[in-house]
Amino acid sequence: MTVLIFTRFTKMRNLMNIDNFGTVRGLLNIIQRSDVISKSYSTDAIQQIISDKPDKFSERKINKAMKVYLERSREYKQFMEKQIAEYNIGKRHLAKIMGEDPDNFTEADIDRAITYLFPSGLYDKQAKPMMIDPTKMYETRKEAEFDEAGRPHHFLFYTLNPNYYEVLHEIVGSLNRLDKIEDQMLAKKIQPSSQDKLDIVESQWIGKPELEKILGEEIKDKDFEYFIKSMDRLIQHPVSKHAESFIMKFRKKLLFINQHLVVPKPEYDSDNRPFILVEKCARKNARGQVKVIGNGSGKITINGQDITSFNDIQCREQSLRSQSRDNAYKKLDSSSVLIESSDRTTGS
Amino acid sequence: MFIGRKFNSLILSSLRCNLENSFQFYSVFPPNYIKPIYKKDEQEALYQEETELKQFSHSPVQPAKTNNTCSEFHDELIRKFTNYIMRKGDKKMARKILDETFENIKIKKLNEYYNTPPEYRENIILDPKVIFYQAVENCTPVLELQKISRGGIAYQVPIPMNENRAQFLSMNWIIRTAQNKGNAEKLSDVLAKEIIDAAKNQGRVIKKKYDLHKQCEANRAYAHYRWL
Incomplete structure (x- = not known):
C-alpha cells in the first residue's frame, strides 16, 4: 500500500516537474522515466555530467583507507619489479660464472651453483646461503577485492570467507536443482534408479589443506566439517549423478591397490617345478630366506627340520599361513633357512 | 614376505610423509x-558383496598381525580369552593352559x-568350544x-x-574365580570345572553374577542418579 502511494506521489512530482534536481535537470534536458524512483545519493552520473572539473570530484570520492591501500600496492609492485629484475640479472651472472647457457639456467642449476660456490657446514636450511625467485620469497599480496568506490566485487565479501560461502551457496543451489530434476522424473512416473546416484566408492573427500588451496583462503576446522556434512547430504540425494562435475571437484580418486603390486613370476628348477625364492626376509633382528616350490607334497623344511622345530603353536600357524590360502599347502613344498639372527629364532 | 618388503619400500616412506603433514595418531x-x-x-563372503569388494580394492590394507591365522582352530572369542588369561605377556603359557583346560573339559564330559x-x-x-561359548553367555551380566x-x-x-x-x-570373572584355588590344584583343572559349571548355570561365577544383579535390584532407588 505504502509503496503504491509512494510511486503515485513520485509520478505526481514528475508531472509537476518538482524534484530534487529540478533546476539542473531543466538545464540539461534530462528526461526522467516514470518507473525509476530517483534517489538523492545515486548521483554519480549526474554529478559527472554537471561538474566542470571531474578530477576534483574523483579525488574527493576516494577515502583515506583506499588512498593508503593504493599507495601501498604501488610501492609493493615497484619493489617486486625491482627484485625480479635483480634476480634475473643475478641469474645470468651466475650462469656465466658457472660457464653455462644463461637462457636455459633453471632453478635446480641455481641451487647447485650456490651450494658449489658457497659451501656451508650449517645444518639449518634457513642459515645457508640461497638465491630464490622473489615471487616465492615474498608472500604474494591479494589484488584489490573492491572497486574504486570501495564496493566489493564478490557478493559474499562481508562473510570474510567469500569463496567458502560461495561453495556452500552452490551446494544449496545444486540441491534445489536436483530436487527439481527428481520432481520432473517422478512426474513422468520414472523412479530414480541406482544409476542416477553418484558412485562414491572409488573416491574420497579432499582434506582441509587441499580445500583451502582450492578456495584460496583459510578456513576453520568447524567450517570444514560443515562443508563435508553438506556435501555428504548432496551425495545422498537420489539423483546426485546430475551434480557430478561439481561434487568431483572436491573429491580425489582413490588408487586401485593392485596397480602398484608387482607379483613375482615363478622360476623353474631342473625338475621343471615352479619356485619362488625370496631372500633377506626381515623380522626384527633376524634375516631369513624362503623358497616356495610348486607341485610338491606339502613338505615343510625349517633350518633342516620339519615344522616341529617351532615349539610355539602360534609360530607353526604363522609358517603355514602363506600356504594355506586355497588349500595350497597340500601341493606346495616350502623351505626356509635362517641366515643370521641375534637372539630370536624365526624362520619364515 | 614379498609384500612386507614392498610395504617397507613403497608404502612406509609415504606414510612417514603423511605423518609429518597431518595430525598426530597413535598407530x-x-x-x-x-x-x-x-x-x-x-x-569368500567378501566376494559376494560387490560394493564392499570395490571399497576393499581401493583402500590400503594393514599387514596381518602375528596372531592372525586362517587355521580352522582359530576362534575370535577363544583368542580373546587366551589374552585375558595371559600374564606378563607369556602367551605360550596362556595357550598351554587353555589347551589343557579344553582337554580336561573333554575328558570330564566323556566320563x-x-x-x-x-x-x-x-x-x-x-x-x-560349545561348552565354553555357553559358559561365557551364561556368565554375562x-x-x-x-x-x-x-x-x-x-x-x-x-x-x-x-x-x-x-x-x-x-x-574375567571365570578366570578370577579359577585363580582362587589351593596351591596343589592346577589352574587348567579348576578352569575346566568352572567352565562346565557355568555352562550348566551353576557354580561360583554364576553366583557372582546373581549377587551383582541382586545388589543392582536393591539399589534401584538410585537408578535416576545416572542422569540427574
Whole structure:
C-alpha cells in the first residue's frame, strides 16, 4: 500500500516537474522515466555530467583507507619489479660464472651453483646461503577485492570467507536443482534408479589443506566439517549423478591397490617345478630366506627340520599361513633357512 | 614376505610423509588403512558383496598381525580369552593352559557320557568350544554398579553396559574365580570345572553374577542418579 502511494506521489512530482534536481535537470534536458524512483545519493552520473572539473570530484570520492591501500600496492609492485629484475640479472651472472647457457639456467642449476660456490657446514636450511625467485620469497599480496568506490566485487565479501560461502551457496543451489530434476522424473512416473546416484566408492573427500588451496583462503576446522556434512547430504540425494562435475571437484580418486603390486613370476628348477625364492626376509633382528616350490607334497623344511622345530603353536600357524590360502599347502613344498639372527629364532 | 618388503619400500616412506603433514595418531597406519581379512570364509563372503569388494580394492590394507591365522582352530572369542588369561605377556603359557583346560573339559564330559545310560546320552554336549561359548553367555551380566557422588554422598548406581564390557566381565570373572584355588590344584583343572559349571548355570561365577544383579535390584532407588 505504502509503496503504491509512494510511486503515485513520485509520478505526481514528475508531472509537476518538482524534484530534487529540478533546476539542473531543466538545464540539461534530462528526461526522467516514470518507473525509476530517483534517489538523492545515486548521483554519480549526474554529478559527472554537471561538474566542470571531474578530477576534483574523483579525488574527493576516494577515502583515506583506499588512498593508503593504493599507495601501498604501488610501492609493493615497484619493489617486486625491482627484485625480479635483480634476480634475473643475478641469474645470468651466475650462469656465466658457472660457464653455462644463461637462457636455459633453471632453478635446480641455481641451487647447485650456490651450494658449489658457497659451501656451508650449517645444518639449518634457513642459515645457508640461497638465491630464490622473489615471487616465492615474498608472500604474494591479494589484488584489490573492491572497486574504486570501495564496493566489493564478490557478493559474499562481508562473510570474510567469500569463496567458502560461495561453495556452500552452490551446494544449496545444486540441491534445489536436483530436487527439481527428481520432481520432473517422478512426474513422468520414472523412479530414480541406482544409476542416477553418484558412485562414491572409488573416491574420497579432499582434506582441509587441499580445500583451502582450492578456495584460496583459510578456513576453520568447524567450517570444514560443515562443508563435508553438506556435501555428504548432496551425495545422498537420489539423483546426485546430475551434480557430478561439481561434487568431483572436491573429491580425489582413490588408487586401485593392485596397480602398484608387482607379483613375482615363478622360476623353474631342473625338475621343471615352479619356485619362488625370496631372500633377506626381515623380522626384527633376524634375516631369513624362503623358497616356495610348486607341485610338491606339502613338505615343510625349517633350518633342516620339519615344522616341529617351532615349539610355539602360534609360530607353526604363522609358517603355514602363506600356504594355506586355497588349500595350497597340500601341493606346495616350502623351505626356509635362517641366515643370521641375534637372539630370536624365526624362520619364515 | 614379498609384500612386507614392498610395504617397507613403497608404502612406509609415504606414510612417514603423511605423518609429518597431518595430525598426530597413535598407530603407524593412518585411519584409512583397513584391517586385513585373514579368514577364508570371510574372504569368500567378501566376494559376494560387490560394493564392499570395490571399497576393499581401493583402500590400503594393514599387514596381518602375528596372531592372525586362517587355521580352522582359530576362534575370535577363544583368542580373546587366551589374552585375558595371559600374564606378563607369556602367551605360550596362556595357550598351554587353555589347551589343557579344553582337554580336561573333554575328558570330564566323556566320563559323564559313558557313565550315563545310553538313552540319555544324546543331550550331553561333548564339544569344549560349545561348552565354553555357553559358559561365557551364561556368565554375562546385564547391569553393573558404578559409584556416583551426589550431594557429597557416593551412591552405588546400577547402570547398563555395552556388549564388549559385559563379555569382558564374564570372561574375567571365570578366570578370577579359577585363580582362587589351593596351591596343589592346577589352574587348567579348576578352569575346566568352572567352565562346565557355568555352562550348566551353576557354580561360583554364576553366583557372582546373581549377587551383582541382586545388589543392582536393591539399589534401584538410585537408578535416576545416572542422569540427574
